[in-house]
Amino acid sequence: MSTINTVTEQLTRAGQAIEHDSFAIIDREAAPHGYSAGQWPIVRRLIHANADFEFNGLTDFHPQAVEAGVQTVLRGGTRVIADVEMICVGLSAPRLAHFGMRTYQFISDADVIEAARTEDTTRAVQAMRKAHRMGLLDGAIIGIGNAPTALIEVVRLIRDAGARPALVLGMPVGFVSAAEAKALLAEVQTVPWIVIRGRKGGSTLVVAALHALLALAEARQRGDRATP
Template sequence: MSQNSQTEQLTQAGQQIEHDSFAIVDREVGEHYYSDGQWQVVRRMIHATADFEFNGLTEFSAQAVEGGIQAILNGAPIVADVEMICVGLSQPRLAHFGISARQFIADADVIDAAKRVNSTRAVQAMRKAHNLGLLDGGIVAVGNAPTALLEVLRMINEEGIKPALIVGMPVGFVSAAESKDLLAELHDVPWIITRGRKGGSTLVVAAIHALLSLAETRQKNH
């Protein structure tokens, strides 16, 4: 499949607009402390939001970008906290690597379980993903629900699961910043976060698209 069908706009006009947009971001940011791979992620997040604060708010564990690239090349599943992430991800790009993006927050059994034990649907959705064997070696993508991220952290600490990468960017005022601070304390699981209250599904999608692009570049160069 062609590069354009995977990682770029499909028309020459679209490609030029995206190229010009990235050039503007590069020019306005100037010098930064990110590595080349990390900057590909941050730049796309800024491009998706027009918010230059993500130059600085975005943080990476040491092996985050490499871990994400390898997970994609291995066809690792993506588990999202909300459907918006799954809808936002390019299906042709995912299909190129044989990747599925799944979420369970609206499943009837998840809703029933959340009501039964008085927890959130996000918590029960991540438990279902774990029971289906999707979290170990998978990419966890959280853009909305801090409780989803907190539950994944609990399972890492108490049940020994080990995702290939956690993109932890929940947005909001209750536990959002705190859940990301806790994720940043992990040493054995790679992570990408946005510090503070800012986050959202759009950012998660942008970050994963950047990783997909980096993975395809790696694939074409080998």
């Protein structure tokens, strides 16, 4: 049986070879790690996205994160709620379509901007509140790559408003509250999460993590016994 995913891989043989060779180099050059067989493909793709081996160690997982992510993708029709449009644009449309997934982001909506001005908060906070009011957070995969305030608000909604996303990818980049927001998420027990500790992160890493989960889900769909 082929080990190539037909949907979540590069579309040409040459592209597949380059990507697989890159992963092999990462496997060879990475320092020893304690990640599981399901976690390492996600960490490896984070490294691949930025050529930064520090993600081997900075990436932390809730014990149920990988399985929750794969099962949520396989369920079909899963919503991806992003803090910024860059994540939605960066995700592969054919890969999302294969699993019937749809992306949402509200950062530039007029009502979000107005609420942020009125309440003297950030647009990112109001965007997460809007998603919650619309009933979109429960069962969704939330990807935060840009705005620490969005992640802080997601944690508040989980703790105080009963929001129950299927998985939170907490990867905001920055110098103000980024590390603190991710540490706050890592204290959550009721919802699975994947975080990049410290200041590093970014929308490209959320996209990379999601693509890794889609690849794991497709391998599971194919009946690949090697997947977690």
